[in-house]
Amino acid sequence: MSLIVQKFGGSSVADAESIKRVARRVISYRQAGHDVAVVVSAMGDTTDDLIELAKRVAIDPPGREMDMLLTAGERMSMALLAMAINDRGYEARSFTGSQAGLITTEDHGRATIVDVTPGRIRAALDEGVIAVVAGFQGVSQHSKDITTLGRGGSDTTAVALAAALGADVCEIYTDVDGVFTADPRIVPTARRLPRISPDEMLEMASSGAKILHLRSVEYARRYKVPLHVRSSFSLNRGTVIAGSVAHPFPVTPTELWSPDEADSDCGGQADNPTTKTDAEERDMADMAKSATTGTGKNLEAPLIAGVAHDRSQAKVTVFGVPDVPGTAAAVFEQVSAAGANIDMIVQNVSVAGSGKTDISFTLPRAEVKSTVLALEAGRSRLGYADLATDTHIGKLSVVGAGMKSHPGVSARLFKALSEAGINIDMISTSEIRISVVTRAELLDDAVRAVHSAFGLDSSTGEAIVYGGTGR
Amino acid sequence: MSLIVQKFGGSSVADAESIKRVARRVISYRQAGHDVAVVVSAMGDTTDDLIELAKRVAIDPPGREMDMLLTAGERMSMALLAMAINDRGYEARSFTGSQAGLITTEDHGRATIVDVTPGRIRAALDEGVIAVVAGFQGVSQHSKDITTLGRGGSDTTAVALAAALGADVCEIYTDVDGVFTADPRIVPTARRLPRISPDEMLEMASSGAKILHLRSVEYARRYKVPLHVRSSFSLNRGTVIAGSVAHPFPVTPTELWSPDEADSDCGGQADNPTTKTDAEERDMADMAKSATTGTGKNLEAPLIAGVAHDRSQAKVTVFGVPDVPGTAAAVFEQVSAAGANIDMIVQNVSVAGSGKTDISFTLPRAEVKSTVLALEAGRSRLGYADLATDTHIGKLSVVGAGMKSHPGVSARLFKALSEAGINIDMISTSEIRISVVTRAELLDDAVRAVHSAFGLDSSTGEAIVYGGTGR
Numbered sequence: 010m011s012l013i014v015q016k017f018g019g020s021s022v023a024d025a026e027s028i029k030r031v032a033r034r035v036i037s038y039r040q041a042g043h044d045v046a047v048v049v050s051a052m053g054d055t056t057d058d059l060i061e062l063a064k065r066v067a068i069d070p071p072g073r074e075m076d077m078l079l080t081a082g083e084r085m086s087m088a089l090l091a092m093a094i095n096d097r098g099y100e101a102r103s104f105t106g107s108q109a110g111l112i113t114t115e116d117h118g119r120a121t122i123v124d125v126t127p128g129r130i131r132a133a134l135d136e137g138v139i140a141v142v143a144g145f146q147g148v149s150q151h152s153k154d155i156t157t158l159g160r161g162g163s164d165t166t167a168v169a170l171a172a173a174l175g176a177d178v179c180e181i182y183t184d185v186d187g188v189f190t191a192d193p194r195i196v197p198t199a200r201r202l203p204r205i206s207p208d209e210m211l212e213m214a215s216s217g218a219k220i221l222h223l224r225s226v227e228y229a230r231r232y233k234v235p236l237h238v239r240s241s242f243s244l245n246r247g248t249v250i251a252g253s254v255a256h257p258f259p260v261t262p263t264e265l266w267s268p269d270e271a272d273s274d275c276g277g278q279a280d281n282p283t284t285k286t287d288a289e290e291r292d293m294a295d296m297a298k299s300a301t302t303g304t305g306k307n308l309e310a311p312l313i314a315g316v317a318h319d320r321s322q323a324k325v326t327v328f329g330v331p332d333v334p335g336t337a338a339a340v341f342e343q344v345s346a347a348g349a350n351i352d353m354i355v356q357n358v359s360v361a362g363s364g365k366t367d368i369s370f371t372l373p374r375a376e377v378k379s380t381v382l383a384l385e386a387g388r389s390r391l392g393y394a395d396l397a398t399d400t401h402i403g404k405l406s407v408v409g410a411g412m413k414s415h416p417g418v419s420a421r422l423f424k425a426l427s428e429a430g431i432n433i434d435m436i437s438t439s440e441i442r443i444s445v446v447t448r449a450e451l452l453d454d455a456v457r458a459v460h461s462a463f464g465l466d467s468s469t470g471e472a473i474v475y476g477g478t479g480r
Numbered sequence: 481m482s483l484i485v486q487k488f489g490g491s492s493v494a495d496a497e498s499i500k501r502v503a504r505r506v507i508s509y510r511q512a513g514h515d516v517a518v519v520v521s522a523m524g525d526t527t528d529d530l531i532e533l534a535k536r537v538a539i540d541p542p543g544r545e546m547d548m549l550l551t552a553g554e555r556m557s558m559a560l561l562a563m564a565i566n567d568r569g570y571e572a573r574s575f576t577g578s579q580a581g582l583i584t585t586e587d588h589g590r591a592t593i594v595d596v597t598p599g600r601i602r603a604a605l606d607e608g609v610i611a612v613v614a615g616f617q618g619v620s621q622h623s624k625d626i627t628t629l630g631r632g633g634s635d636t637t638a639v640a641l642a643a644a645l646g647a648d649v650c651e652i653y654t655d656v657d658g659v660f661t662a663d664p665r666i667v668p669t670a671r672r673l674p675r676i677s678p679d680e681m682l683e684m685a686s687s688g689a690k691i692l693h694l695r696s697v698e699y700a701r702r703y704k705v706p707l708h709v710r711s712s713f714s715l716n717r718g719t720v721i722a723g724s725v726a727h728p729f730p731v732t733p734t735e736l737w738s739p740d741e742a743d744s745d746c747g748g749q750a751d752n753p754t755t756k757t758d759a760e761e762r763d764m765a766d767m768a769k770s771a772t773t774g775t776g777k778n779l780e781a782p783l784i785a786g787v788a789h790d791r792s793q794a795k796v797t798v799f800g801v802p803d804v805p806g807t808a809a810a811v812f813e814q815v816s817a818a819g820a821n822i823d824m825i826v827q828n829v830s831v832a833g834s835g836k837t838d839i840s841f842t843l844p845r846a847e848v849k850s851t852v853l854a855l856e857a858g859r860s861r862l863g864y865a866d867l868a869t870d871t872h873i874g875k876l877s878v879v880g881a882g883m884k885s886h887p888g889v890s891a892r893l894f895k896a897l898s899e900a901g902i903n904i905d906m907i908s909t910s911e912i913r914i915s916v917v918t919r920a921e922l923l924d925d926a927v928r929a930v931h932s933a934f935g936l937d938s939s940t941g942e943a944i945v946y947g948g949t950g951r
Contacts, residue, residue: 025536032537059556065496066503066560067567074566077574078559081552085530088549089537095545096538103548108624153579 011177012134013038016048016144016167020184021241022086023053031182031241032093039099039139046130046140046174048167049090051082072117076146076157080106083143083163091141101139104129107155109140110173111147111166119159122228123150125173134174142170161222168225172232179229180237181221187238187247188213188220190315190465195453198466202314204249209314209408210236212442216406217319226250312418313409316460318452322352323374324402324435327384329394332359332366339391340368340384347383349376353404353437353444365394369435371446374400402434403452406444407459419443425462431455482648483605484509487519487615487638491655492712493557494524502653502712503564510570510610517601517611517645519638520561522553543588547617547628551577554614554634562612572610575600578626580611581644582618582637590630593699594621596644605645613641632693639696643703650700651708652692658709658718659684659691661936662787666924669937673785675720680785680879681707683913687877688790697721783889784880787931789923793823794845795873795906798855800865803830803837810862811839811855818854820847824875824908824915836865840906842917845871873905874923877915878930890914896933902926 015035022028031047038045059078063070070078087103094101110126133140144163149156158165164181171179188210191199205213207230214223220238229236229250239247330336337356344351352371359366372380377398384396412418422443426433431454435446447455460466486506493499502518509516530549534541541549558574565572581597604611615634620627629636635652642650659681662670676684678701685694691709700707700721710718801807808827815822823842830837843851848869855867883889893914897904902925906917918926931937 025533028537062496062556062560063563066499067563069567070563071566074559074562074572074574077562078556081555081559084552084555085533085549088545088552089533091545091548092534092538092541095542096540101545103545 010042010044012044012046012174014046014048014167014171014174014176014179015182016163016180017050017090017182017241018163018184019050019053019056019086021182022049022090025089028052028086028089029093031090032097034182034241035090035094035101035139036097036099044134044137046134046142046170046176047090048142048144048163048170049083049086050144050163051079052086052089055082055085073154076117076155079157080143080146080155083145087141087143091139094139094141099139100137101141102133103141103143104133105143106146106166107148109142109170111169112150113147113156113158115149115152115154115156117154117156120147120149120156122147122158122165122169125169127170127173130170131174142166161224164222164225165228168228168232168234168236171234172228176234178235178237180239181225182239182241183220184240184242185220186240186243186245188218188250188315191456191460192218192318195318195456196316196460196466199460200465200467202248203246204251205314206252206410207250208441209410210250212406212408212439213315213317216317216408216442216444217321217404218315218317221250312411312415312421313407313463313465314411315408316456316463316465317406317408318456319404319406320449320452321374322371322402322404322446323377324369324371324399324446325377325380325384326367326369326397326399327391327393327395328367328397329365330368331392332364336391337368339387340393341370343383343387343391344370344372344380347376347379349373349380349383353435353446355435355437371402371404371435401449402446403449403455404444404446405452405455405459406442407463408442410441412441412443421462422459425458426455429454429458431458481513481515483515483517483645485517485519485638485642485645485647485650486653487634487651488521488561488653488712489634489655490521490524490527490557492653493520493561496560499523499557499560500564502561503568505712506561506565506572506610507568507570515605515608517605517613517641517647518561519613519615519634519641520554520557521615521634522550523557523560526553526556544625547588547626550628551614551617551626554616558612558614562610565610565612570610571608572612573604574612575604575614577614577617577637578619580613580641582640583621584618584627584629586620586623586625586627588625588627591618591620591627593618593629593636593640596640598641598644601641602645613637632695635693635696636699639699639703639705639707642705643699647705649706649708651710652696653710653712654691655711655713656691657711657714657716659689659721660786662927662931663689663789666789666927667787667931667937670931671936671938673719674717675722676785677881678721678723679912680881681721683877683879683910684786684788687788687879687913687915688792688875689786689788692721783882783886783892784878784934784936785882786879787927787934787936788877788879789927790875790877791920791923792845793842793873793875793917794848795840795842795870795917796848796851796855797838797840797868797870798862798864798866799838799868800836801839802863803835807862808839810858811864812841814854814858814862815841815843815851818847818850820844820851820854824906824917826906826908842873842875842906872920873917874920874926875915875917876923876926876930877913878934879913881912883912883914892933893930896929897926900925900929902929 017031021031035045035047056079059082063075063078091101091103109130110128111122112124113120113122130140144166145158147156167179187201188205189199189201193199210226211230214221214226235251237247237249327340349372354370357367381396381398407422431447431451433445437444488502492502506516506518527550530553534546534549562572562574580601581599582593583595584591584593601611615637616628618627638650658672659676660670660672664670681697682701685692685697706722708718708720798811820843825841828838852867852869878893902918902922904916904918908915
């Protein structure tokens, strides 16, 4: 028997039928003997509708009241899910973020978790009750006001609750089948990764893969919570995000694969079928191997886990910066004071004798305007010659723990891009990631070329939909 | 400066425009220097929509989850109202029933208030902040679960909060102009009562007048909270419900009449106009008189405050009951075990020598079926001869503290009905009320005849709409 935390996003609880489907899935885990705590987002468009209502009564609603309003969303979805579970003969009880012990900072709309005290959830689980918890929300530590966690909030609630309860796994249900080697909309031969390390997932998330918010992955890595990202619309196994040695996959596949009733509506099922599809059998083989080798990679052992891409960035170049100590620091102080989130930075070698250099950096496109204004305001002090912006760039990243011990990765990457006729504009690396900036219009070609060059293409393309997650 | 609790029902906060209108009215009181706590119901049809959603996911949703779901309704309206107030430059803060200290029993869906600890509301008011409180909801004393108060809940929240805060007045805003001498849809010449005593209001409410729920009136009488029932769609003065000597009207009329901006939308107003309509001047004269005489009646000094009617009841007659001690008790034990709420009871004089009598009683029409079944089940034990039901009855009640000292009331009532050709079927009385049962189809004529006979008709009929209140 394991303790499992499951998180269902807004699209998984969009209407009454979806809620009933989620109820069946949750119950199938209880039937298999597990303790289950479920974290839910607001139904479908509820949050957007509430924001629209707020706009109609106030130009600039106070954060405290906005949070009070928006938290009505999860209140509805969690109560309805608890009802649907009870309706099928299993006891479920819903809890607000406050009742679940999600203690946060006072920052309305973007609170961070300072403590989790899930006494009521633990008590419910000990009684054999399925706990249904509101995602995205908490209560502030000092003023005891209702707060929301901002982007990625519901995933973070689930991970934080799993950490505090010592759950064996935190399942994140979404509308795609897991983490893929590349975006299947661009690379039809992309494959689902049966497993990826937390470090790799962090690099994937920060490199543009939208399936999990960076924040929840960071939380999971920090508190060693094994994640399982999978689709709420299928019985397929998804992607396990866990350290392969220190945190072996905690629930046996047979248990986790306990299927629910899919789309039939004929009441609870008595048995726990163990029939597996071919794909599932393959996954099991992969899992068995990675448990042995401790690398989490499959038979072909590619150097990299996946290829991520990001179209949301822009490049700013500052020309003719005095090449003396402290100048670069002054530029970035100015930029960060404007609130910009700098990603890649490249400083050219100074032209001999000129005493001047150029500095380029990338940042989210939405932050270009304020950043340029800030730089222009500091122009006389910074002493640069000119500014240029480029909003037609694309970033490609290869991510993989394997590259630590394989020096040939960057060479293979550059060769693949070169053979595809794609120029590289900027380069940055971490221990397990190499990112390059290209022209935006060449990004798709670049992703396909690199995916293929690293042997990631599957022989048969799976029919899958790849999209972002909700809040 | 006074402390005023205001309650706005669902129709007063049905949409963004209505919420903004309520915000303006609340602000006008703050501008006049008062401390204001506002209790709101859920917006318009929200509660019905949520109940509909619940029905789609579960046949018999648990009360705990139903309460969790429904309380999302006030959460939205209170946050939106707080936003709308803040948007106009006045600080407002919303509080759930739990945050406001509404401590209740564990009875989901029909909890009763066991304590009110409004520490956070008091603190907000002391800071000069307008407190916006969710009506209808609370938190259970022991299990700390969210509860709802059932029918009349929002009015009761307002009255309970006013009592706990020691408010000077509790204003109940609704969609009619106050309490009338009779239902104006039946009696076009009915007049708004400027004042009525709590005892009279209780009798009116229990006799079918739907403007205030019996429960909130009982609470107000018990804790001596002066009520002011008035329309949120006009600036008119409504009806004050307060003991005339022990609880003089606590806020001067000039203050209370501080009008809001009505339907203009041009921002806050600087002044506190004191212009009154003729009707308001008349009310003031009435109020001044009642303060002097201590009777709460106007110049014409009618014996009764108003004529209430009720079409929702039915009559059950049990024929041939053995006329021996304990038989009537046995009949009503059987009936109350079936959950029936008996109103009037009439037992005929036993026919000489027969040893048998007939017992008739009235009860809500919805309870007839279960009551008859219960009586039939106990027939052999009770030993009665036959049963009959009549669902075409109407009840008319005249209510007035004046009848205590005026013996001629029942005579005048019976004479008026007789002159109108209306037979009386049953009669029951309390110290300040006389109720009669007539044929349903004659009820309207009866109400008009009695209203006129007691001198309640106004010379000019006001154009008013009379309807029920929400939860």
